[in-house]
Amino acid sequence: MFKILSNEQIAPGIFNMQLVAPLVARKAKAGQFVMIRIDDHGERIPLTIASNDAENITIVYQVVGVTTHRLTEKKNNDFLLDVVGPLGHETQIEKLGTVCCIGGGVGIAELYPVTRAYKSSGNKVIVIIGAKNKGLVIFKEELKEICDEMFITTDDGSEGEKGFVSDVMKRLIDSGRKIDLVYTVGPAIMMKVIADLTRPFDIKTMVSLNSVLVDGTGMCGSCRVEVGGETKFVCVNGPEFDAHKVNFEELMSRQSLFKEQEKHACKIRGIVY
Amino acid sequence: MKKQSPKKRIKNFDEVALGISEEEALQEAQRCLFCKNPKCSMNCPVEIDIPRFIQAIKDKKFGDAIQIIKEKNNLPGVCGRVCPQEDQCEGACILNAKGKPINIGALERFAADWERHDKSRLSAEAKRESCLAKAEDTKLKIAVIGSGPAGLTCAGDLAKKGYLVTVFEALHTAGGVLVYGIPEFRLPKQIVKEEVGYLKSLGVVIKKNFIVGKTVTLKEIFEEGYSAVFIGTGAGLPSFMNIPGENLNRVYSSNELLTRANLMKAYLFPDYDTPVNIGKKVAVIGGGNTAMDSARVSLRLSAEKVYIVYRRSEKEMPARKEEIENAKEEGVEFHMLTLPQKIIGDSEGFVKGMECIKMELGEADSSGRRRPIPIEGPEFIMDVDTVIVAIGQSPNPVFLKATPELDLDKWSKIVVAPETQATNVKGVYAGGDATKGDDTVIAAMGAGKRAAKAIDAYLKKV
Secondary structure, three states, X not given: OEEEEEXXXXXXXXXXXXXXXXXXXXXXXXXOEEEEEOOOOOOOEEEEEEEEOOOEEEEEEEOOOHHHHHHHOOOOOOEEOEEEEEEOOOOOOOOOXXXXXXXXXXXXXXXXXXXXXXXXXXXXXXXXXXXXXXXHOOOHHHHHHHOOEEEEEEOOOOOOEEOOHHHHHHHHHHOOOOOOEEEEEOOHHXXXXXXXXXXXXXXXXXXXXXXXXXXXXXXXXXXXXXXXXXXXXXXXXXXXXXXXXXXXXXXXXXXXXXXXXXHHHHHHHOOOO | OOEOOHHHXXXXXXXXXXXXXXXXXXXXXXXXXXXXXXXXXXXXXXXXXXXXXXXXXXXXXXXXXXXXXXXXXXXXXXXXXXXXXXXXXXHHOHHHHHOOOOOHHHHHHHXXXXXXXXXXXXXXXXXXXXXXXXXOOOOOEEEEEOOOHHHHHHHHHHHHOOOEEEEEOOOOOOOOHHHHOOOOOOOOHHHHHHHHHHHHHOOOEEEOOOOEOOOEOXXXXXXXXXXXXXXXXXXXXXXXXXOOOOOOEOEEEHHHHHHHHHHOOHXXXXXXXXXXXXXXXXXXXXXXXXXXXXXXXXXHOOOOEEEEEOOOOHHHOOOOHHHHXXXXXXXXXXXXXXXXXXXXXXXXXXXXXXXXXXXXXXXXXXXXXEEEEEOOOOOEEEOOOEEEEOOOEEOOHHHHHOOOOOOEOOOOOEOOOOOOXXXXXXXXXXXXXXXXXXXXXXXXXXXXXXXXXXHHHHHHHO
16 A cells, blocks of 8 residues: 555646655656556556655656546545556666757656756756646746756747747757757657657657556566567566657557547546546 | 356356365265375375375365365465366376276365365364464565465465565565466456465465565565575566567457456456457467467457467367367367468558468477478468467566576576576575476476475575
């Protein structure tokens, strides 16, 4: 049983939950995730560890279906039945020069620990974050504090520039800026677009993939995706991979496998999001 | 043994085999010859004193019967159901000469089920506890990694010897392949829960959501004061065929299908939140028990047609004859000497067909089975919308990758001394699928038993 210390909405449909999970907290590194299960009937879902201290971890989740909806109903001092981790490989952090960290939607939360790690390893860090609108730009202040340059884009222009993170990326590349590494996390289509942008310029690009997981320990292959012509498991070989080798079409296709079931489950519970 | 009728049972996940009645048990026990040199016991991987427990049944002392079984076997309800008795005790029974070996498996199950249902069991259990000759607490801590059959058996035996045993389990529930692999209709999870409960009553502590290799390392376990470690991490890494189209939607490893259905109870979706997406025409690739389980689970989900697709002939199939028979009774169709080459998808990325070629059998290979050779000829397309790949599993990599000091063979199986299950690292033992690749529950239990014995000897010397 894992105690919930807080469960706060930080943007429409996006929540920040702090949990007591000392065994996970003491080992968690940037880029890693946990599998959680709310209760005995619940499914296991992966959530990136946004931050951790000696005893507690913070996870950020977006309401996209039954399980994430049920998470919003949890109050302080409630419990999650199962939390296990830290899973996946930690982000490989090196001093490279200039690192561009790009986050989209709820992926911005996942960007935070990685950005912090790159910065503290002596890199110059440019952050580009994008969301549908101003209300959905999360972690703005936290990221501003730890990066050297920050760009914000919103689809409707309500904050920062009107447009997409890829517009800013393109601009930076076109201006001849030397970028040693791009790290990006967000919707699969966004990561694909960034990868396609950086590929002709040979800029090393790492992505954190968000496939469907069941156990999270390499047992089932639900999370598998083609990377560089080989099948890799996001849970144990990833979650981060060389973006230029990832088969994003396949990833996005596999993400849609349970769409009908998900829709049905929401419908019968009256969940709308 | 009575079974649910095929027509009825493919619509539910209830147990297929219904056990035997007390009358049937007594009749069967009376047939036993109580051999002086019982071949049955000699062929039991956990050395159950079979004639003695059968005698107890014959004498209507069912409590004694289960007690005798439990002297050697910590999971009798499980074994009575899933052991390949035909290859072990029953296969060795001298009454085979008359064509009718004693139905030892049914008798073991009868005794285990009797205990589960007997109301006076609780107080009887307490009585048995005191005469279990449980050794004095040694105050020595043993860590067991993995709560599958190997780990649970090792843990139970060491607990009986007075050690303080903690089992570290990566998943959220104990049992390993007993809960995620074997379907509900072959092994009800309630039975696994109760048998795990029995181990807890012996003092075994089970820590769930604990991945050794991530949550804690092997080195840290020793630093925390554990005197010895048994590794029972299993073989949970699924094998794929590496053919085009294998990542299409509705292609699953058998592990994924079974984990969703058995562990996460997807057959009760949406009451349970984990879904599974199976179409109407399912091809299961493989010929072992896992393939049979996958086929029979698919039938009980939404499949109308289920095919077993195997590259050799039925004779070479490693699955238990009983499981093949059950599958056939349920309407699973067997396509032998067939090899998939490519899985074909539709415009949405879902399976719509599978291209195969026919095979013939050549000379025997290293496994002793005749080698399948492709026949020159046209490929044909099987009309399927779901493919389950059940061609085998290899050792779970998470723990192994985090523990490079362990010697592994070229298939990533942990190398152990056959009699003691000792690895190359002092104080570290291993058994079950982690050392053998995918094998049986009972073989894992036998290894757990040998390791417990060896750990006890090692610690007495140290």
